[in-house]
Amino acid sequence: MYIINSLYLNKIKDLKKIVLLILGMAALFPEPAFSQPGNDPNYKLKTVVLDAGHGGRDPGAMVGKKMEKDIALGIILKLGHYIEKYMPDVKVVYTRDSDFFVPLYKRAEIANKIKADLFISVHANICGTPSIHGTETYALGLHRTEDNLEVAKKENSVILLEKDHTTRYEGFDPNSSESYIMFELVQNEFLDQSLMFASDVEDQFRTRAGRRDRGVRQAGFLVLRETSMPSVLIETGYMSNKKELNYLESDNGRAIIASAIFRAFRKYKETIEARSKYHTQLVENKKEEVKPAIDSLAVSKRDTVDLFKGVVFAIQIAASKRELKLEPENFKGVKYLYRIKTDNIYKYLTSASTSEDDVQNQLKEIQKKYPDAYVVAYENGHPVSMQKARRKVAAEASK
Ligand SMILES: [Zn+2]
Incomplete structure (x- = not known):
């Protein structure tokens, strides 16, 4: 049973402080640095990283001599085999293809380095109620139930096997509930796509x-936080x-699980490529009146809507599934x-400005916060x- 550290709770009782803490933590999340579906009509899902949980000295969950690391690897290898066989245009990269230890950060690093399009981590669960x-x-996201938090705690605790985990994960304590507050505000461009793939898998x-x-869920998994692409963790x-x-444990069971994930992957690839094409064309052709949900502080609603009608540059400081109040104290x-x-x-x-120079000039100041x-x-x-955006602005100027 986990005991909440009441001293720490007292310290952060003030709600405002929590919000600031969350926003501060948001700075830790990785930024997407490359093209993503949605703004490239020719986007193709080219690379998938398959991550078998645990390995080597980290067995994961254990029941007698049966180990989670073997189940995860068995399923991942089958999944990789199906993708390689039936979708030869997709490159499959494994974080491990046999029984060895891979630190959590390394798994995400492998995916980030090769700019993978999707990251799939496979695990098996364990709990105290045998009927479940x-x-x-x-x-990735903030858990909505204690059960989900427990799963994240269990999976994240593998970092304790890494010698330098305190510095590597910036003091993140996988067993402390407070550590997970940071997942309230997920600076993750890819959440929507991750949730879409997750629901394909469960379907x-x-x-x-x-x-x-048992459904699509969200929780603060470190391995997902570190990746810069859509990513899911499957129990x-x-x-x-x-x-x-x-x-x-059975070969047949693993094959069925792997082929279910494979079909979800194939569907996801088709959907995301088609959607990317459609989205880009929609914006380019302006066939549809676009009514973005824009709001602002210190600038009138009408001016804001006018400003965002054409090409506009701005500095992004955060992203969240949650609607936060536009108050300066919420944003440092x-x-x-x-x-x-x-x-x-x-x-x-x-x-926000139509002049990129104006925006770039502000960037250093904003980056202090x-x-x-x-x-x-x-x-x-x-x-x-x-x-x-630059091309559009240049074309506009030369008119
Ligand atoms: Zn696991």
Whole structure:
């Protein structure tokens, strides 16, 4: 049973402080540094990283001599085999393809280095109630239930096997509930896509694999936090349930689980590529009147909507699934705040202007408060690449 450190709780009792803490923590999240679906009509999902949980001296969950690391690897190798066989245009990269220890940060590093399009981590669950069974697929975020928090704690605690975990993970204590507050505000461009893939996976488990689907969930998994692409963590079943353990231990069971994930992956690839094409064309053709959900502080609503009608540059300081009040005290005193909702994520911006120079000039100042802040571009309220925004501005100027 976990005991809450009441001293620490007292310290952060003040809600305002919590918000500031969260916003401060948001700076730790990695930024996407490369092209993503949504602004490239020719986007193709090219590389997938398959991550078998645990390995080597880290067995993961254990029931007798049966170990989670073997179940995870068995499923991952089958999944990789299916993708290589049936989707030869997709490159498969494994974080481990046999039984050895891989630190958590290294798993994400492998995916980030090769600019993977999707990261799939496979695990098996365990709990104290033998009757509980079924699958859960997680995207990064704040847990909504204690159960989800427990799963994240258990999976994150593997960092304690890494010698330099305190510095490596900036003092993150996997066993402390307070550590997880930072996941309230996930600075993750890819959450929407992660949730989409997660729901494809759970659908497949339920409809085609005959598993009990315990749903798409969110929790603060460090391995997902470190990745700069859509990423999910799949708990393929409960080892604490005798029947499910036998299934996960069997070659047939692993093949069915792997083929369910494979079908979800194939569907996700098709959807994301088609959606990317459609989105880009929509913005380019301006066939549809675009009404972005924009709000701002210190600038009138009408001026804001006018400003965001054409190409506009701004500094992004945070992103969240949650709608935060546009108050300077919520954003380290930053004024001129804008909130824009795209793909179900709220982006928090400042220093919006039609002049990129004006925005770039503000960046250093903003980065004193938000080191990871960066310049973004929007057209008609939709995010566009910087290159494209510059081209538009240049074309406009030469008219
Ligand atoms: Zn695990």
